[in-house]
Amino acid sequence: MKPEEYGIMFRAEDGHWWYAGMEAITRALLDRRYQPSGKLRILDAGCGTGAAMTGFLAGYGLVTGFDLSPVALRFCQQREAPRLVNASTVDIPFASGQFDLVTSFDVLYEQGVPDDRPALAEIYRVLAPGGRLLIRLPAYDWLRGRHDRAVQTARRYTARQLARLVRGSGFTLEHLTYANTLLFPLALIKRLFERFTPQRSQRSDLAWDPGVFNRLLQAILSLEAPIIARTGLPFGLSVVAVGRKNE
Numbered sequence: 001m002k003p004e005e006y007g008i009m010f011r012a013e014d015g016h017w018w019y020a021g022m023e024a025i026t027r028a029l030l031d032r033r034y035q036p037s038g039k040l041r042i043l044d045a046g047c048g049t050g051a052a053m054t055g056f057l058a059g060y061g062l063v064t065g066f067d068l069s070p071v072a073l074r075f076c077q078q079r080e081a082p083r084l085v086n087a088s089t090v091d092i093p094f095a096s097g098q099f100d101l102v103t104s105f106d107v108l109y110e111q112g113v114p115d116d117r118p119a120l121a122e123i124y125r126v127l128a129p130g131g132r133l134l135i136r137l138p139a140y141d142w143l144r145g146r147h148d149r150a151v152q153t154a155r156r157y158t159a160r161q162l163a164r165l166v167r168g169s170g171f172t173l174e175h176l177t178y179a180n181t182l183l184f185p186l187a188l189i190k191r192l193f194e195r196f197t198p199q200r201s202q203r204s205d206l207a208w209d210p211g212v213f214n215r216l217l218q219a220i221l222s223l224e225a226p227i228i229a230r231t232g233l234p235f236g237l238s239v240v241a242v243g244r245k246n247e
């Protein structure tokens, strides 16, 4: 990710519709499997600037976060994240079987992850038997746009590719769904428009302030949460999977 994007992400995490809506979706998926009892040992792989690990995830247990970027970790410190490590997904510095849940939100698609398979193997290793992976990634390689250049995307995923990756790493695939489906048509128009117009900004979509539309966009994305948790959605801008390590 370009260094200037960490500050943009840090600010967006507090109130931007995309983060708020994705939190609703993630909570819905977690709540079907866990009581928010605070007992899980959680690892947030690629924790970024730390809002998830210090925010809603902390309600489910003791969260440890790691990220490749020292810049990201400095932002996490501003959120007073207590357990932080500078590390890569391809070499996770924890003993095997230590965590009940590993979350990874929009990490494995980045150029900082040269190959996603060793990363998944490492996540599998640090999970306890019966532990779960909750992973979210951007969908469809053909949807690449200016945002992907700013965050240095290496690859985007279809649900089938993510399923193959999760199963191929030894997990039982418990849940597979797209997300951010209702706003898909708008995003598609935006990405196509970008392709045919000269670029004025090199920054990610998060740099755009939606102003009065923020609440509306958040409400639309959050509408998907109960549907995603119960069944799933057939297409969208993100793809989400839950995998379980066998007992």
Ligand SMILES: C[S@@+](CC[C@H](N)C(=O)[O-])C[C@H]1O[C@@H](n2cnc3c(N)ncnc32)[C@H](O)[C@@H]1O
Pocket (backbone or CB within 6 Å): 001, 009, 045, 046, 047, 048, 049, 052, 066, 067, 068, 069, 072, 087, 088, 089, 090, 104, 105, 106, 107, 110, 111, 112, 113, 114, 151
């Ligand atoms: C788009 S951000 C997402 C951050 C956070 N998970 C979130 O949901 O806001 C991607 C993060 O992955 C981190 N990253 C990239 N390659 C990594 C790697 N090999 N190991 C650990 N973190 C990595 C980046 O530094 C960045 O913080």
